[in-house]
Amino acid sequence: MDGIPEISEAEHRVMKVIWNCNPITAMDITSELTKTTAWKLNTIKTFINRLLKKGAIGFEKSGKEYHYYPLIREADYVRTESRLFLDRIFGGAMKPMLLAMAENEDLSLEDIEELRKRILEKKKRR
Amino acid sequence: MDGIPEISEAEHRVMKVIWNCNPITAMDITSELTKTTAWKLNTIKTFINRLLKKGAIGFEKSGKEYHYYPLIREADYVRTESRLFLDRIFGGAMKPMLLAMAENEDLSLEDIEELRKRILEKKKRR
DNA sequence: TGACAATGATTACATTTGTAAATAGTATGT
DNA sequence: ACATACTATTTACAAATGTAATCATTGTCA
Numbered sequence: 001m002d003g004i005p006e007i008s009e010a011e012h013r014v015m016k017v018i019w020n021c022n023p024i025t026a027m028d029i030t031s032e033l034t035k036t037t038a039w040k041l042n043t044i045k046t047f048i049n050r051l052l053k054k055g056a057i058g059f060e061k062s063g064k065e066y067h068y069y070p071l072i073r074e075a076d077y078v079r080t081e082s083r084l085f086l087d088r089i090f091g092g093a094m095k096p097m098l099l100a101m102a103e104n105e106d107l108s109l110e111d112i113e114e115l116r117k118r119i120l121e122k123k124k125r126r
Numbered sequence: 127m128d129g130i131p132e133i134s135e136a137e138h139r140v141m142k143v144i145w146n147c148n149p150i151t152a153m154d155i156t157s158e159l160t161k162t163t164a165w166k167l168n169t170i171k172t173f174i175n176r177l178l179k180k181g182a183i184g185f186e187k188s189g190k191e192y193h194y195y196p197l198i199r200e201a202d203y204v205r206t207e208s209r210l211f212l213d214r215i216f217g218g219a220m221k222p223m224l225l226a227m228a229e230n231e232d233l234s235l236e237d238i239e240e241l242r243k244r245i246l247e248k249k250k251r252r
Numbered sequence: 253t254g255a256c257a258a259t260g261a262t263t264a265c266a267t268t269t270g271t272a273a274a275t276a277g278t279a280t281g282t
Numbered sequence: 283a284c285a286t287a288c289t290a291t292t293t294a295c296a297a298a299t300g301t302a303a304t305c306a307t308t309g310t311c312a
Binding site for chain 1: 207209220221223226
């Protein structure tokens with residue numbers, strides 16, 4: 001039910017732009033990315049092509065421009081990556097991860113409260 | 127204050143064995159790893175050598191055997207990797223990460239309670 | 253002391269990734 | 283219809299990674 005392809009770091013930066021706003025042209029992707037990276041147009045084209053080949057995005061052409069759009073949902077990608085991270089670093093156990101995060105990152109009691117509510121809701125939904 | 131070198135996925139598997147028990151010989155690392163992977167001895171030797179070159183581990187020889195030990199602490203590695211993950215996937219924001227995790231993984235109210243306590247303790251410590 | 257067996261070091265090779273230049277295809281104005 | 287100016291596709295290349303075979307060193311037993 002998954003089938004999320006391997007997406008490299010740089011490719012992921014491109015995906016984020018496409019998820020954020022689509023369909024979108026290569027030019028617009030580039031404008032967005034050059035705000036935060038030093039990548040050349042051609043470099044970004046390479047990433048776009050690799051994403052196409054991997055089946056992560058698709059396009060429809062109108063005139064001479066291609067308009068790209070995602071074929072996988074960000075939520076699915078995030079879920080897959082989170083699970084991989086959890087498995088790799090914490091042996092798949094949620095609790096040690098949370099405790100480590102609590103130790104190293106800033107977390108307020110309000111954040112915790114929100115988390116609790118969300119879990120209650122989730123339980124109710126089922 | 128960090129200086130954690132880049133450690134690849136496979137190398138990390140080796141690191142975990144060394145963190146878990148050290149000093150340790152290449153043979154013992156291999157016995158451990160062949161339980162869960164199909165890696166050949168030589169493959170594992172390669173990873174050990176790359177870790178040596180990267181300064182992630184050191185060794186002391188006794189007789190013909192080398193005994194390897196870590197030069198970086200697992201806690202530091204975990205912190206670095208967690209931060210990278212958080213930045214890459216969630217733009218550095220802890221809360222969205224927690225909410226996504228709460229949605230996708232099993233988290234009990236008891237876990238949350240423990241988390242809350244830990245945060246209180248941390249606040250007190252400072 | 254000299255050969256063997258074990259262990260570490262070096263070399264090898266395909267794939268992925270970051271980075272980009274060169275080349276090819278095409279809609280549009282003249 | 284044709285050249286032009288874009289835009290997309292192909293090709294390039296070095297570094298990192300996964301995977302391992304081969305070469306070199308050295309302690310040990312005969």
